[in-house]
Amino acid sequence: MTISLVQKYNVPGPRYTSYPTVPYWDDSLFSAAAWRDTYIRSFNESNTAEGISLYIHLPFCESLCTFCGCHKRITKRHDVEHPYIKAVLKEWFLYCDSFPETPNIREIHLGGGTPTFFSPENLEMLINGIFSRAKRADNYEFSFEGHPNNTTHAHLVTLYNLGFRRVSFGVQDYSPEVQKAIHREQPFHNVAKVTFWAKEIGYTSISHDLVFGLPFQKLEDVIDTIEKTKSLAPHRLAFYSYAHVPWIKGNGQRGFKDEDVPKDRNKRQLYEVGKMILEKNGFHEIGMDHFAVENDSMYEAFQKGKLHRNFMGYTSSQTQLMIGLGVSSISDSWYAFAQNEKTLEDYYARLDKEELPVFKGHILTPEDLIIRRHILNLMCQFQTDWDTTVPFPEKENIIIQLQEMENDGLLHISEKGIRITEKGKPFVRNICMAFDLRLKRKAPQTQLFSMTI
Known part of the structure; x- marks a missing residue:
């Protein structure tokens, strides 16, 4: 891996245990x-x-x-x-x-x-x-x-x-x-x-x-x-x-x-x-x-x-x-995420009231579900096919953004989908960020994530 690629792509980014990521x-x-x-x-x-x-x-x-x-x-x-x-x-x-x-x-x-x-x-x-x-x-x-x-x-x-x-x-x-x-x-x-x-x-x-x-x-x-x-x-x-x-x-x-x-x-x-x-x-x-x-x-x-x-x-x-x-645990129904209270005191207090101790969450939109599937494919298989999900309007813009990564040898783009190369595997978080529409629409004002490389 060249020094220039590390310097170019080593930016703060999510680890994508979920989409949308918790800050979004x-x-x-x-x-x-x-x-x-x-x-x-x-x-x-x-x-x-x-x-x-x-x-x-x-x-x-x-x-x-x-x-x-x-x-x-x-x-x-x-x-x-x-x-x-x-x-x-x-x-x-x-x-x-x-x-x-x-x-x-x-x-x-x-x-x-x-x-x-x-x-x-x-x-x-x-x-x-x-x-x-x-x-x-x-x-x-x-x-x-x-x-x-x-x-x-x-x-x-x-x-x-x-x-x-x-x-x-x-x-x-x-x-x-x-x-x-x-x-x-x-x-x-x-x-x-x-x-x-x-x-x-x-x-x-x-x-x-x-x-x-x-x-x-x-x-x-x-x-x-x-x-x-x-x-x-x-x-x-x-x-x-x-x-x-x-x-x-x-x-x-x-x-x-x-x-x-x-x-x-x-x-x-x-x-x-x-x-x-x-x-x-x-x-x-x-x-x-x-x-x-x-x-x-x-x-x-x-x-x-x-x-x-x-x-x-x-x-x-x-x-x-x-x-x-348990305290701070996150649940995933595929259609939504829910996180439990983060302190023991609040966790116990909610259960004392006979309530599920969730304090925040996210209901996934149809767009979220499409993007989630692509990011999961990339994180788990180093590839994603366009026909695994319904079309979405931002697809062409995402492809344009990925073309520079293709020029750097990190992935291949085809009519069928995207394949991450061996050279591109260390940059999978960066590739997923190209799909992260919520991150694009609202860039963080403070540092939220660890570095990608």
Whole structure:
């Protein structure tokens, strides 16, 4: 990749876990009643055929990782676990009371925060509570995020016995200097231990999350981290770009100076070298920032054109309806998005009133649904066809805007659609931005997004 292309296209841009992106949601048409109408519609269209997904946000962490952009509550008090699980189950039961039939659950993902902050017994109470009002779909897939420092053998056994077969361990980087800067000090031994435990117990998909562009991170750090990761042979990897957004996350990302963070050419080199090593060792690039071996379900989904992306990230199975439970969670009915209250206090207060704790959202317009489909195609398959959606007036303007990217060798434009080239894959966010009509019509006055490269 040439320096000039990085300099040209490295601009702030969304990661497109949704379209419209959260800063461009229109609250004026959103209401609790409108949200209910859309999720009931989606439930009726999809529950029997494919089932629904649950994302459950477990927000507690014992310490603050300064690279993290997630909603979390820092505490060492574990007496917060039981009240929180009671609240999440109450929220779930409110949804179940409105469903016309028993929900058929295809996917569950436990995210955080730190899901393994919770004891195995309390996680078992949570999952059993969910299934007191639901049943498992065929080919269900349950996954959770595990912190290598506090995931116990009992955590892994308990969740395995509850049907979980996929676990993702947060690694980030093995450099002591980087770990100290991001306040996430965990030795390789801890990661190896939980990875081997998971394999022995029978987990069929083990993932490691790595991050490039962290403060003080050097090329040799990335190489060393990937070499150590190879030795543990996970089935898939997330190789994320660190999103340096201290203006959003406040003091959490102020533990180091801006000049300590790799930028532009230096940052991109970390990814390119890492990608080269991964591909030499049997990992295939899947979507954006993800890699998988050939026998992993994510690789198979990518090959079959069934890879999906939502607020849980990339998933190997697609469900039309995803319900987000817990503080700050986002739900997706395909026709609308809804986000829960962001503070525990407000979340608990809404549930005390027997109300779903959503506080904002967006009802997708017909135009939104068209653009969403194109952006999903590009993010998941690196291509989109014009005939997958109905025509829309701005199509010709989008093609004109993309022609410069075609001249730069990033994509091919044809009468059928758009194909992103190998050279263009690092710029997929920029390509999607050409379709983002809401972003074009109202350019942000302040910086909202991380850099694209």
